[in-house]
Amino acid sequence: MSGDPIPINRLARPMAGPETTKTAATIMLGLTIRAEREAAHLSQTQLAKRVLVSTPTISRLETGEGTPQRRTVEAVAKALQVDTAAYDLIMVLFRKALEPEWFQHRFSDITPGYLKRLLGLESMAIDLTLYDARLVSGLLQTPEYAASVIRTGLHLKEWDGPEMELRLAQRVERQQRVLGQADPPRGTILMDESVLRRRVGPNQVMRPQMVHLRELADLPHVTIRFVLLDGMIAGNEASMAGSMAQLQFGRGGLPDMVYAEGYGKADYFSKPVRSAEERARPWSQKDNDYERHLQLLLRIQGEACASPVRSRRMLDEAIKYFS
Structure with a gap:
C-alpha cells in the first residue's frame, strides 16, 4: 500500500472543481446549506417559513435528493445571510448540480437505477x-x-x-x-x-x-x-x-x-x-x-x-x- 496518510487525514478532492460530479455537488450543496442553517440556529421548519417553501423541500435540499431549484437555493442563501465566500461556494455547487452525470446521455437506458448514486x-x-x-x-x-x-x-x-x-x-x-x-x-x-x-x-x-x-x-x-x-x-x-x-x-x-x-x-x-x-x-x-x-x-x-x-x-x- 501507499505510504500516504490514512484517508481521514487526507484532504478531499476539490468539491467545486472541474471533476466534481453532479451527485457529489448536490450532496455537498445540501451539507453546506445545513451547516449555514445550523450556524444561524434555525430549524428546517423556521428556514422553510422564511423562504416560503415546505419543510420537506428544505429537507430534500439538505439531503441532496433530486435536482435543486435556483429560486429555492438563492432564497435560502439570502435568508441565511451567508457571507460572500459561502454564497459563491453555494452557487458553484448549484451549477455543478445541474450538470448531467457522465452516464446520463449515452448509457442512460442501460444503467440500473440502484447503481446511479455509486x-x-x-x-x-x-x-x-x-x-x-x-x-x-x-x-x-x-x-x-x-x-x-x-x-x-x-x-x-x-x-x-x-x-x-x-x-x-x-x-x-x-x-x-x-x-x-x-x-x-x-x-x-x-x-x-x-x-x-x-x-x-x-x-x-x-x-x-x-x-x-x-x-x-x-x-x-x-x-x-x-x-x-x-x-x-x-x-x-x-x-x-x-x-x-x-x-x-x-x-x-x-x-x-x-x-x-x-x-x-x-x-x-x-x-x-x-x-x-x-x-x-x-x-x-x-x-x-x-x-x-x-x-x-x-x-x-x-x-x-x-x-x-x-x-x-x-x-x-x-x-x-x-x-
Whole structure:
C-alpha cells in the first residue's frame, strides 16, 4: 500500500472543481446549506417559513435528493445571510448540480437505477474498499472478462446487438474515470477465493484476467486480497449477496459511505453528519446501519482474508492453472 496518510487525514478532492460530479455537488450543496442553517440556529421548519417553501423541500435540499431549484437555493442563501465566500461556494455547487452525470446521455437506458448514486460518487473517493463474492470486481475486469460476464446476462438475440456494446463501453469508461485518473484512489480489493477458479470464459479470457490482477497487485496504491474459502465470515445478506464497498472522501469532503448490493437493488449507508444536539441523543437505526455494515466489511478484511503476499501467490497459481 501507499505510504500516504490514512484517508481521514487526507484532504478531499476539490468539491467545486472541474471533476466534481453532479451527485457529489448536490450532496455537498445540501451539507453546506445545513451547516449555514445550523450556524444561524434555525430549524428546517423556521428556514422553510422564511423562504416560503415546505419543510420537506428544505429537507430534500439538505439531503441532496433530486435536482435543486435556483429560486429555492438563492432564497435560502439570502435568508441565511451567508457571507460572500459561502454564497459563491453555494452557487458553484448549484451549477455543478445541474450538470448531467457522465452516464446520463449515452448509457442512460442501460444503467440500473440502484447503481446511479455509486457511479456518481466513486470517482470522487480518495480511498475504496471493495468486496465481491462471485466475480472479479467490475473496476478490475479486463474487456474480454467483462464481455463474457455481460453476455451471459443478456438474451441470446442481444449478444451481438447494441446493448452488448453499450454495456461494455460503459464498464470501460467507468474504470477510466475511477482508476484511470491522474490521482486514482487507493484501493483495497477483497474477492472471494472462488473467483480464482470460477470460469466466465475459456482460458484465453481467464488467463489475461489473472495476469491483469497480478499486475495491479504490484501497484503501490492497490492491495488485492482473497477471502479464503476456509475463513470464517459473518454470514448475512450483505456479505453473501455479492458486493459491498466503502467509499472514503477525505477531510473536508463528503461523508464516508458504505454500498451494499443485493439482487436488483442496493442500499447506501452514509456516515452520519450530526449536530451537537443530535450527538447527545442515541443513534438512530439508520446511523446504526452504517456502522453495522462498515464493521462487517472490516471483519471480512481482518478475519478471513489471505495476506497481500499470499494473495499474489494465489494469483500466480491461477495464471498457471489457466495456461
